[in-house]
Amino acid sequence: MEKEKIVVLGAGVGGLAAGYFLARTGKYAVTVLEKEAVIGGLCASFEHDGFVLDYGAHKLYSVIPGVLDEALDLMGDRLIRLPKKNRLYLEGKLVDYPLKLGNLASALGPWRFLQIGFGYGIELLKGIFNHQAPRSYEEYIIRRFGRPTYELVFEPLADKVWGQPASLHPEMARTRLPASGGMELVLKLLGLKKETADTNAEFFYYPQAGFGDWPQALAEGIQAHGGQVLTGVDVRGLQMDAGRVRAVHSAVNGKAQDFDCDYLVSSLPLPLLGRMVFGDSDAEFNRAVTGLQFRHLVLVYVWVKRSLVMQDQWVFFPQRNVVFSRLFEQKQMNPQLGPADRTVITADFTAAEGSALWQTSDADLVQQVVSGLVKTGFVQADEVEGSLVIRKPNFYPRYDLEYAEKMKLVSDKLRQVPNLLTTGRIGMYNYNNSDHCADMGRFIAEQLAAGETAPDIWQALERRVAEYKIVD
Ligand SMILES: Cc1cc2nc3c(=O)[nH]c(=O)nc-3n(C[C@H](O)[C@H](O)[C@H](O)COP(=O)(O)OP(=O)(O)OC[C@H]3O[C@@H](n4cnc5c(N)ncnc54)[C@H](O)[C@@H]3O)c2cc1C
Numbered sequence: 001m002e003k004e005k006i007v008v009l010g011a012g013v014g015g016l017a018a019g020y021f022l023a024r025t026g027k028y029a030v031t032v033l034e035k036e037a038v039i040g041g042l043c044a045s046f047e048h049d050g051f052v053l054d055y056g057a058h059k060l061y062s063v064i065p066g067v068l069d070e071a072l073d074l075m076g077d078r079l080i081r082l083p084k085k086n087r088l089y090l091e092g093k094l095v096d097y098p099l100k101l102g103n104l105a106s107a108l109g110p111w112r113f114l115q116i117g118f119g120y121g122i123e124l125l126k127g128i129f130n131h132q133a134p135r136s137y138e139e140y141i142i143r144r145f146g147r148p149t150y151e152l153v154f155e156p157l158a159d160k161v162w163g164q165p166a167s168l169h170p171e172m173a174r175t176r177l178p179a180s181g182g183m184e185l186v187l188k189l190l191g192l193k194k195e196t197a198d199t200n201a202e203f204f205y206y207p208q209a210g211f212g213d214w215p216q217a218l219a220e221g222i223q224a225h226g227g228q229v230l231t232g233v234d235v236r237g238l239q240m241d242a243g244r245v246r247a248v249h250s251a252v253n254g255k256a257q258d259f260d261c262d263y264l265v266s267s268l269p270l271p272l273l274g275r276m277v278f279g280d281s282d283a284e285f286n287r288a289v290t291g292l293q294f295r296h297l298v299l300v301y302v303w304v305k306r307s308l309v310m311q312d313q314w315v316f317f318p319q320r321n322v323v324f325s326r327l328f329e330q331k332q333m334n335p336q337l338g339p340a341d342r343t344v345i346t347a348d349f350t351a352a353e354g355s356a357l358w359q360t361s362d363a364d365l366v367q368q369v370v371s372g373l374v375k376t377g378f379v380q381a382d383e384v385e386g387s388l389v390i391r392k393p394n395f396y397p398r399y400d401l402e403y404a405e406k407m408k409l410v411s412d413k414l415r416q417v418p419n420l421l422t423t424g425r426i427g428m429y430n431y432n433n434s435d436h437c438a439d440m441g442r443f444i445a446e447q448l449a450a451g452e453t454a455p456d457i458w459q460a461l462e463r464r465v466a467e468y469k470i471v472d
Contacts (some may be wrong), residue, residue, distance in 0.1 A: 002026050003026075004029070005260060006262065006263045007248050008265045009032030009095075010424065012215065013040070013214065013302050014169040014423045015041075015427075016107075016441075017438040017442070019218070019265075020222050020225075020438045021051065021441045021444070022227075022444070023226060027449050030222055031228050032222060035234040036275045038252070040216065041229060042055050043211055043214060044215060048301070048388060049303065050172075051330060052210040053301060056348040056392065059201070059206060060211075061203075061433075065438045067435045067439050073296075075213070078209065078217065079208070080208050084203055089318075089319070090104075091319075094249070097150070097472065099153070104116065111147075116149050118146075119145075122147075123143050123144070123264075125434075130143075135170065136167070137158060137169065137172045138150070139365075140174065141155075143186065144270045148167050152197070155316075157325060158172075162396065168398070168400065175468065176469075190295065201472070206334065233250045233397060238277060243417060244277055248264065256372035263419045265419070271289045277417060289410045293398040294397060294426075295350040295395070295396035296350060296352070297350055298351055298357075300347045302346075302379070304379055307341055309328065309343055310332060310345070313329065318368075322376060331344070342385075345379065364428060366421060413464060414458075421448075423440045423441060425445060426441065431470070440461060
């Protein structure tokens with residue numbers, strides 16, 4: 001029987017996982033199209049000045065049943081298992097993350113610690129009378145941790161990552177933080193109840209050759225099942241016929257090329273896909289899809305003349321006097337990823353379109369990062385011997401207070417195309433990790449192979465995605 005043709009747009013983990021699980025069913029001829037010369041998207045690794053580097057700290061971990069098993073089956077001993085070591089830099093000290101009360105007490109001193117306990121107590125009392133759902137990220141966190149902890153840790157960190165936390169949807173907090181009830185949280189903070197695997201990973205997997213070996217293995221899996229992954233294919237438009245997608249228009253080395261399809265699975269940014277499907281025909285849809293907000297990602301890599309700098313794989317920095325929100329040391333994942341006598345520290349942070357930070361020159365960004373590294377005592381200025389700045393636009397979905405209505409309008413409309421599905425972080429406009437991308441791909445493949453229609457799968461996938469959590 002002839003296989004149905006499925007074209008997948010984008011070869012990040014979102015697109016590749018969909019391609020892999022679809023090809024594995026044996027029912028579909030899968031072609032993945034990627035505009036860059038390399039695959040992997042934000043989960044790729046690259047080589048620079050003697051090091052294999054990732055796009056910031058990436059661990060492979062999942063609490064979704066079966067996802068880690070799939071990765072282990074696919075990659076076997078290409079994956080190493082590492083104990084997780086990450087902390088938060090607070091008031092000049094490194095404290096456990098997720099937060100623990102005992103640890104906070106020694107870092108902050110008795111007076112600040114009492115304030116935190118008092119603030120938390122007030123929220124517990126208020127909670128007895130207030131049963132309304134929180135209306136923003138700010139309200140969500142204050143109710144769970146109290147205002148002093150919010151102002152000390154969550155507000156500045158969220159401001160750095162997404163900007164203006166008071167104007168963020170509470171969903172942003174639900175995805176990013178354990179949804180424990182008040183008493184459970186107190187017990188955990190006091191150390192009387194352990195964090196669970198759902199809230200804090202004690203270990204994780206990492207591909208020995210760099211995180212990019214994970215998308216690489218997915219691509220090999222696609223090829224092993226008769227599919228193809230094509231790079232250098234810039235997808236420019238779609239041929240629509242009677243409401244269905246019939247073909248994908250692309251440019252390959254500047255020359256036009258079309259790919260016919262029975263189904264299309266897109267991991268491209270939703271605004272880009274929306275434009276390809278509807279053009280300017282629907283003003284309300286256009287307003288909604290272009291109104292979905294994103295933040296740009298900035299990565300500053302700093303070469304240091306020392307074999308290792310940190311004791312953790314990565315450290316979060318809420319305070320406002322340093323530009324970065326996280327530092328990551330690549331060699332903590334695998335010392336073989338660089339030479340013995342040097343190391344690379346990766347600082348990551350985000351910026352809004354048009355902001356002063358986004359317009360800052362690369363040289364100034366490096367200078368700000370190095371100054372932060374020196375100020376926090378991680379590195380001495382004369383140890384720095386090189387740098388690299390990478391900017392990845394529009395990678396952080398930012399859930400503003402109206403995002404749910406906008407998303408509903410967008411997906412209601414796109415779901416009318418009966419052979420179209422979307423997947424991945426930007427494709428679903430969902431703040432998620434690569435294990436969630438793998439789960440989406442697996443779900444799409446299983447449902448499609450079982451004969452479900454694309455619009456039904458889309459709706460079921462949205463419900464599934466709404467339950468995803470980022471596990472620290
Ligand atoms: C700092 C940081 C830390 C992270 N930490 C973790 C972690 O610890 N663990 C984890 O699992 N995840 C982590 N993530 C999240 C992870 O990176 C994402 O979930 C994942 O990369 C999303 O994959 P994707 O395929 O949806 O998107 P992308 O990786 O963005 O892939 C989309 C692909 O589409 C291609 N494309 C775009 N336009 C076109 C076009 N017109 N034609 C053809 N191709 C096109 C792009 O080139 C790209 O390759 C982290 C992310 C960041 C930024």
